[in-house]
Structure formats: C-alpha cells, structure tokens
Amino acid sequence: MSSHYEAPIRKPLVLGDKSYHDVTVDVARPVEGRANKQWWIVFSIALVAFLWGVGCVAYTVSTGIGTWGSNKTVGWAWDITNFVWWVGIGHAGTLISAVLLLFRQKWRMAINRSAEAMTIFSVCQAGMFPVFHMGRPWLAFWVLPMPNQFGSLWVNFNSPLLWDVFAISTYLSVSLVFWWTGLLPDFAMLRDRAISPFTKRVYSILSFGWSGRAKDWQRFEEVSLVLAGLATPLVLSVHTIVSFDFATSVIPGWHTTILPPYFVAGAIFSGFAMVNTLLIIMRKVSGLEDYITIQHIELMNIIVMITGSIVGVAYITELVIAWYSGVEYEQYAFLNRATGPYWWSYWLMMTCNVISPQVMWFKKIRTSIMASFIISLVVNVGMWFERFVIIVTSLHRDYLPSSWTMFSPTFVDAGFYIGTIGFFFVLFLLYARSFPVIAQAEVKTILKSSGDNFKRARENGNHSHNH
Amino acid sequence: MSTKVIHALYNDDDVLMDAVKTTRAAHHHIEEVYTPFPVHGLDKALGLAPTRLAICAFIYGLCGLGFGTFMMDYIMIQDWPQDIGGKPSFSYIQNMPAFVPVMFELTVFFAAHLMVITFFLRSRLWPFKAAENPDVRTTDDHFLMEVSLHGNEEEAVEFFKSTGAVEVKVIDKH
Numbered sequence: 001m002s003s004h005y006e007a008p009i010r011k012p013l014v015l016g017d018k019s020y021h022d023v024t025v026d027v028a029r030p031v032e033g034r035a036n037k038q039w040w041i042v043f044s045i046a047l048v049a050f051l052w053g054v055g056c057v058a059y060t061v062s063t064g065i066g067t068w069g070s071n072k073t074v075g076w077a078w079d080i081t082n083f084v085w086w087v088g089i090g091h092a093g094t095l096i097s098a099v100l101l102l103f104r105q106k107w108r109m110a111i112n113r114s115a116e117a118m119t120i121f122s123v124c125q126a127g128m129f130p131v132f133h134m135g136r137p138w139l140a141f142w143v144l145p146m147p148n149q150f151g152s153l154w155v156n157f158n159s160p161l162l163w164d165v166f167a168i169s170t171y172l173s174v175s176l177v178f179w180w181t182g183l184l185p186d187f188a189m190l191r192d193r194a195i196s197p198f199t200k201r202v203y204s205i206l207s208f209g210w211s212g213r214a215k216d217w218q219r220f221e222e223v224s225l226v227l228a229g230l231a232t233p234l235v236l237s238v239h240t241i242v243s244f245d246f247a248t249s250v251i252p253g254w255h256t257t258i259l260p261p262y263f264v265a266g267a268i269f270s271g272f273a274m275v276n277t278l279l280i281i282m283r284k285v286s287g288l289e290d291y292i293t294i295q296h297i298e299l300m301n302i303i304v305m306i307t308g309s310i311v312g313v314a315y316i317t318e319l320v321i322a323w324y325s326g327v328e329y330e331q332y333a334f335l336n337r338a339t340g341p342y343w344w345s346y347w348l349m350m351t352c353n354v355i356s357p358q359v360m361w362f363k364k365i366r367t368s369i370m371a372s373f374i375i376s377l378v379v380n381v382g383m384w385f386e387r388f389v390i391i392v393t394s395l396h397r398d399y400l401p402s403s404w405t406m407f408s409p410t411f412v413d414a415g416f417y418i419g420t421i422g423f424f425f426v427l428f429l430l431y432a433r434s435f436p437v438i439a440q441a442e443v444k445t446i447l448k449s450s451g452d453n454f455k456r457a458r459e460n461g462n463h464s465h466n467h
Numbered sequence: 468m469s470t471k472v473i474h475a476l477y478n479d480d481d482v483l484m485d486a487v488k489t490t491r492a493a494h495h496h497i498e499e500v501y502t503p504f505p506v507h508g509l510d511k512a513l514g515l516a517p518t519r520l521a522i523c524a525f526i527y528g529l530c531g532l533g534f535g536t537f538m539m540d541y542i543m544i545q546d547w548p549q550d551i552g553g554k555p556s557f558s559y560i561q562n563m564p565a566f567v568p569v570m571f572e573l574t575v576f577f578a579a580h581l582m583v584i585t586f587f588l589r590s591r592l593w594p595f596k597a598a599e600n601p602d603v604r605t606t607d608d609h610f611l612m613e614v615s616l617h618g619n620e621e622e623a624v625e626f627f628k629s630t631g632a633v634e635v636k637v638i639d640k641h
Contacts, residue, residue: 004481020478020503020608145542154542158554163568170576177583184592185504185606192603208587209596212605216590217505219518223586226524230579233571241568444504444608448480 004448008459012452013107016290020444027186027440028193030286035433038285046425053419056412057132065135069409074395078413079133080245081387082420085270086126087168087242088263088383091235092271093119094175097182098231101224106450107299109442110291113186114282115275116179117435121427122274123172125420130164132416160244167241174234178227181220184210186436239264246390253333253394256321262314269307269357270383273376276300280373282432291438294367301366304379308357311386315354329399337393341406345385346393352382471616472498472640473623474601475632476609480506483610486630487512490614493626498613501605520589524582531577535570601638609633 018026035043060067070077093115100108131137143165145155155162187207194200210216243263246254276297283292322334337346356378360366365375397404431437448454477483483506490497497513510517540559543566548556555561587593605611612632616623620637627635 024503024607145538152546154547156551157539157543157569158551158562158565160568163572166569166572166576170572174575174579177580181583181586188598188600189503189606191598192600192606204598205594207598208592208594209598210592210606211598211600212501212503213590214500214502214506214509214513215515215518216592217502218510218515219520219586219590221505222518222520223583226521226582227579230524230575234575234579237568237571237575241572244568441504445507 004454005458006449006455008455010450011295012455013110013293013295013450014291014443014447015293015452017453018290018447018451020447023440023443023447024189024193026288026290027436027438027443028190030432031190031434031436032193039429039433043426043429046422046429049418049422050426051419051422053416053422056415056419057128060132060412060416061137065133067410067412069407069413071405071407073403073405074392074407076133076391076395077407078388078409078417079129081384081391082417083126083129083133084242084263084387084391085384086122086129086420086424087239088267088270088387089274089380090119090122090126090171090175090271091239091264091267092275093117093122094171094178094231094235095268095271096275097178098228098235101228102232106446107296109446110288110293110438111275111279111296111300112442113179113182113435113439114279114437116175116182117428117431117437118271118275118278119175120172120179121424121431123168123175124427125424127168127172128420129416130161130168160241160248163241163244167238171234171238174227174231178224178231181223181227182439182442183435184208185212185220185441186439188212189440190436236264239267246394251394251398252327252329253337253390253398256318258314258317258321262311265307265310265314266353266383266386269304269311269353270380272300272303272307273379273383276304276372276376277380278428280369280376282437286432286437288438291443294369297369297372298367301360301372301375304376305357305360305366308353308360308379312354312357315350332397333394336397337389340393340397342389342393342396346389349382349385349389352378353386356382470640471620472638473614473616473627474634474636474638475612475614475627475630476602476604476634476636477612477631478609478633479631480610482631483612484508484512486612486627486632489630490612490627495623495626496615498615500613501600501602501611503606503608503610506610520582520586523585524578527581528574528578530581531573531575532570534577535566535573539566539569 014023016022068077068079070079096108096115097112100112131140134140143155143162184207187203188210191200191203191207194203240260240263243259247256247259249255279292279300280297283289319334322330325331337343356375359371359375365371392407396407475486477486480502483500483502487497487500487509491512491514500509500513502509536559543562544556544559550556554565559566600606600611601613602609602611614623614627616637624635624637
C-alpha cells in the first residue's frame, strides 16, 4: 500500500471501516430505496411554493412589471437582488468541484456532486430573473446576435447585461457538462445494480454506456482536469460580469472597482453557506454521515470564515475609499446606507456578514453541527441583504434629490422569490432521490489513503492488502 | 472463427497493478482493463499513450476567441458602427475593453463543450449506447483484465490465478 501513503496528521475522510463495496451500497441506498413520509411532506411544500411562484410570474407577464414594487427611480430591486443572490449561491459548487480539484483537496470528493447539483439548480433559478424582469419577456430572444429580417439588426456588445447573457449561459452549460461527465461512472454503477428493467433502462440511457475502460478513465481524468481549469476562471468571470452590471454604471455606491473580486468573495461565502445548510440535512436523511463528516463541515466553515473576512475587508475598503474620495455623492451614498431609511438592512447585512463568520475562529463553534447550520442560514440572509443594500440604497437616493424615493416590495416580488426557492428545492429533492449524491468513483480513489480502517492499519505497521 | 480471451477478475487495485505488470512482463497482450474507478498509474502500467484532449481544448479555445473577435468586429465596427453612449467604434482595438468579457466567455465555451464532445465521441459515449463492461461487478468493486489467449489454456489460467485473480474465465469472443 505504499502508493497510498498519507501523512499521519491527516484525519480520515471516510469513517466506518468501509470497503469499496460498502461505498457502492451506501451511495446507492437513497436511490434504490423508497421516499419516506418526510420527503413527501417537504416535497409538497416546495412544490406548492413553486406553483405559487409560477402564478406570480404569470401575473407579472400578463399584467405588467408594474405589479412589482419597483418604481421610476428604483428600477431594479428584488428581481436583480434575487438574481445576484442565486448566481452567488451557485458559485460554491464550481469552487468545490473545480478549484478544490486543482488544489488536490481530497475532502471535496464527498461534497462535490451535491455542490454541483446546487450550482445547476440555483443558476436555473437565477436565469429566470433576467427574463421575467423584462417588460416584454416574449422578445427576450432579441438579446441573441442572430441574423434577422431587420437588415440584420444586431445587439450592442457594450452592455454588461449582454455580457451577463453570455456569462450565465456559458456558466450553466459548462457546469452541466462538467457535472454530467462526472456522473457517468456513478450512473453506470446504478445501472449495473438495477433490478427492475425500468431503472436499468433509465440508468443505461443516463450513463451513456460507460464501461470503465482504462483508456476511458485516462481521458475522463484529463477532461475533468481541463474542465476544472476552465471552470475556475469561468466562475471568477461570471460573478465579475454580474458585478459589472453595477460597477460599470455611474451611480454613486455602484461605480467602484472593488466590486468584481468582492462579489466573487461574497458568492463563495454565500455559496459555501448554502452547501453547508444542504449537506448538514442531507448527511442525516440519506445516512451519509460516514462520508460527509464533521471534518468536511469544519473545512467548509473555515472557507466561510475566510471569504467572510474578505467580504468584511471589502466593506471597510468601500467606506474608507468613500471618505478618501472627497466625492460628496459617494460619501452621501454610504452615509445613507448607514443612517438612511434603510439603515436596518445595512446593519443587518453588516451583522450577518461581518460578525457571524468570525465566530468560526472558535473550534467549538466551527465543529458544532447545530452552530454551523444556524450560521450558514444567517450568512445567506446577510448576503441577500448585501445585494439588496447595494442595489436599492444606491438607487433610491442619488444625484438629484427631486428623484429621491423609497422602495417597498409587493406580494408579487415576494411570490416570485418564494417560487424560485420552491423550485430549487423541488429540483434538489428530486435529485437527492434519483442521483448518486456522492461521487462514489472518486471516493473509492481516496478510500485507501483516507479511509479510517486503512489509515489505522497503516499506523499499526500492517501492510496487508485487505483482500 | 472465434478467438478466446481470458477474463481475470481482481478485487483490489494494488493487486491489479501488480498483475498488470507481471502480465506485461510475461508478454501476454492485455486487450482491456475495466475498473470501477480511476486507478492512478494504470495507464502508465498498461503503456497507454497519453491523451491529447487538452491539446484539442486549447485549439477549440482559440477557435472560440477567434469567433468572438470576428463576430463583434463585424457587428460593432463593420456592419453598424454606431455611437452608443460615446463609445468609440472606429476600430476594434478602440472599444476592445468592452469586448473582453464576451471574448473570454466564448473562449471557455468553445474549449469546454467541444472538448467534452470530442471525449464523448472518442470514448464512444452517448445516451443510447449499450454498456460494454463484460461483468457488472466492474462498476462496483471488481477489476477485470481481458487478455488475449494464445497457446496453452490451462497454463494461462494458472498464470492469472498466480497473479492474485479471484476469478479467471476463458471466454469465446467473436
């Protein structure tokens, strides 16, 4: 087992004396079993929320954008807030599957599949806002540079909103093929275990006839590595481009060069918090505590702490630069955030995003499942308010005091947002019951180096092969 | 006319690696190895040529960059060189910063998707493709080495048993 050497200081990533077959059985169990009552209850709630959202969108499209709380001054509010929030949440999935792959982080293997699923499902939610916040969404296809009968009338490539179209569609499609390629060996495992002809057929189609040849694996690993290398700059560029929606404007409070890295840090921050929330529940209900261990939760908490600190530095930088700039509009924008009519959202954001991740410095807190769960929810509330604060407080009071106004959302704004949360959970719950939620082929590659039984055997100087 | 192959099944990746090395040393021709997960170093042990997919991806990326540049130069500079918000549209380079995001995204888009499609085609993977692993256990915890059989059958079976195979089968392959 010399090829599986690992420093003794590293804690095991797979607990419970697992063999390769045990990994297969544990990953296949939630898929092969039947959904219990709780699943149906949660699924029904999510479905109702989703259908409510469908109703609100139908109402918006058929009646008009005026059903929302946005007004002539505040043209962007909950729509873009929710868009940026969902895109941000999606970023952790790519971070886990791509960046942690480039850094050879073995602990990513138990969480990457679900994190990527989260990416895909949340980018789907995000993608709905750019379409349905349009006044005439049935003309949305005009954003594409397609030859046409208007003398070939094209789009304008100067607009960050068009860059968004390219960024989000590239991001969603590349994430999807990255995820699907990784799924092939796991679908093949389910296919080869399937008992009923129907499931056999389904997983045969899904697995693309994956047979696990040595050459296939060689290419598979190269493709994964190159996709990780492409997805890493992609994930940074996508949220950068999203931040350009604001940063390239002339609005005080928006026009800052710090927005691209700061939005990306915020995206990782909120995304990891969401992964943590979902996985804490999933490990329990799917019986995967041996794979998604307390160590995984702790490492995710550390990333939340680091990116939360980066976000905190960005907040302070913005304040310092506003003061240093000598531009009274910029100074007023930040004074308005802290003491204006939306002071509560600013201070809520500050509390959630700057203080809550700092408690992760205490080992007791970052290794507590309950504390991690609560803090990860708090972070997502805080990050929603970050986008709300940036968007609404910068718009409702800017250059001309005669244009100053307030914003309050309507039930349709809220309904659309609730609908996307419902849709997200509908997709995620279906995923959890039909997809292999842990990349078993990857976990098997680290079993001998990081499984607790193999580590124990190595420490006892036992070099047997465990036949 | 049928040719015979040996299917030697192993249940451990380290045993498989040793077996591959001994089999190659004994000049048996390994047709194929099926494994449930990527066994690192197996391609080297089998003497497989490195894959060129990364080179493909690089070329596809250049295609994407070229496509994006051509498209935006044609649309923004050649076809309708309009003044949109005071942006200079006299030459591509003048307004180039505004084109960087789309140039970048198209580079990644082309590189990623065309490489994945190339991978699917080269490895012959598509939705209605029938699986070709000879034993269902090879996606769970077994490793199968397929070796072409020449000469004495019993001797070969004995040889593969000695490499640590848990099961050795002689298969008629048409």
